[in-house]
Amino acid sequence: MALAAARRLLLHAGSRLGRREAVDGARRFANKRVLVETEGPAVMKLRNPPVNSLSLECLTEFTISLEKLENDKSIRGVILTSECPGIFSAGLDLLEMYGRNPAHYAEYWKNVQELWLRLYTSNMILVSAINGASPAGGCLLALCCDYRVMADNPKYTIGLNESLLGIVAPFWFKDMYVNTIGHREAERALQLGTLFSPAEALKVGVVDEVVPEDQVHSKARSVMTKWLAIPDHSRQLTKNMMRKATADNLIKQREADIQNFTSFISKDSIQKSLHMYLEKLKQKKG
Numbered sequence: 001m002a003l004a005a006a007r008r009l010l011l012h013a014g015s016r017l018g019r020r021e022a023v024d025g026a027r028r029f030a031n032k033r034v035l036v037e038t039e040g041p042a043v044m045k046l047r048n049p050p051v052n053s054l055s056l057e058c059l060t061e062f063t064i065s066l067e068k069l070e071n072d073k074s075i076r077g078v079i080l081t082s083e084c085p086g087i088f089s090a091g092l093d094l095l096e097m098y099g100r101n102p103a104h105y106a107e108y109w110k111n112v113q114e115l116w117l118r119l120y121t122s123n124m125i126l127v128s129a130i131n132g133a134s135p136a137g138g139c140l141l142a143l144c145c146d147y148r149v150m151a152d153n154p155k156y157t158i159g160l161n162e163s164l165l166g167i168v169a170p171f172w173f174k175d176m177y178v179n180t181i182g183h184r185e186a187e188r189a190l191q192l193g194t195l196f197s198p199a200e201a202l203k204v205g206v207v208d209e210v211v212p213e214d215q216v217h218s219k220a221r222s223v224m225t226k227w228l229a230i231p232d233h234s235r236q237l238t239k240n241m242m243r244k245a246t247a248d249n250l251i252k253q254r255e256a257d258i259q260n261f262t263s264f265i266s267k268d269s270i271q272k273s274l275h276m277y278l279e280k281l282k283q284k285k286g
């Protein structure tokens, strides 16, 4: 209930802000964690420092921004990128999955599902400009896009690394990975929790193109121009044909998936694994 109210408030605030900026001629709207520019090809920038983790608030704002863009018929495509230097997204917020209660886990997972379904089945053309590290849920965001351009910086890695955290990527993460890189590569990468360098990601097909870091946005724009030249109706029907079965697989068992997540993440052994992983992240600094 509280989240639904927050969502209504955000939507309302978002549309007020959008109107005001449009009057200023700025052609952009924003909430705290997501900035959307609609001048030229629309660009959606995640800005949830330090690492663009997908907290509940961030997921909500992301979903609302996407909904607004979907409702604007003049917007046919969106470039998804990050405003946090060196990080595309650190994925799901570990602090939403650690030390909370089952009701919170259920609410969080529902919102993760919601964002995924919206992104994966979007009628818009989605191009990701991956300008930083992109583990787990960060990789998931990129995989939802129709085309992925990654910055050529060996410090940036991408992949579904859940098994390294002692957790398991849910079946719909796995399905999308299989759809993108094929069964054998996905099987190996998921078990090992592989984080690919840009060159490896290109080789295996996790990304479509790797370009020098200073060209990642211009390349994403030129890719968008090419895709915008395709008639919407035929491209959308084709996209739907390719993705519907995967999305439907989650839609038909959303509740069960929430229950599975909640009971899995609540287990003492899983909480212990997450605790150790969080400690490891902290120690890395020291």
Ligand SMILES: CCCCCCCCCCCC/C=C/CC(=O)SCCNC(=O)CCNC(=O)[C@H](O)C(C)(C)COP(=O)(O)OP(=O)(O)OC[C@H]1O[C@@H](n2cnc3c(N)ncnc32)[C@H](O)[C@@H]1OP(=O)(O)O
Pocket (backbone or CB within 6 Å): 050, 051, 053, 087, 089, 090, 091, 092, 093, 094, 095, 133, 135, 136, 137, 138, 161, 162, 165, 167, 168, 169, 170, 260, 261, 264, 265, 278, 281, 282, 284, 285
């Ligand atoms: C058959 C049975 C099956 C049953 C299945 C049921 C279903 C179960 C499903 C369960 C699966 C759930 C799926 C989860 C997917 C995810 O996305 S999990 C998140 C994975 N993310 C990561 O592993 C990334 C971890 N972070 C990093 O590797 C690095 O932080 C970075 C490379 C992104 C950036 O490095 P750097 O720039 O050096 O920053 P740091 O100093 O490491 O971090 C700064 C700060 O941010 C905190 N942080 C980092 N990542 C996260 C995160 N994901 N969530 C929350 N917080 C994060 C980090 O701890 C630092 O905090 P402090 O400054 O120390 O407080």
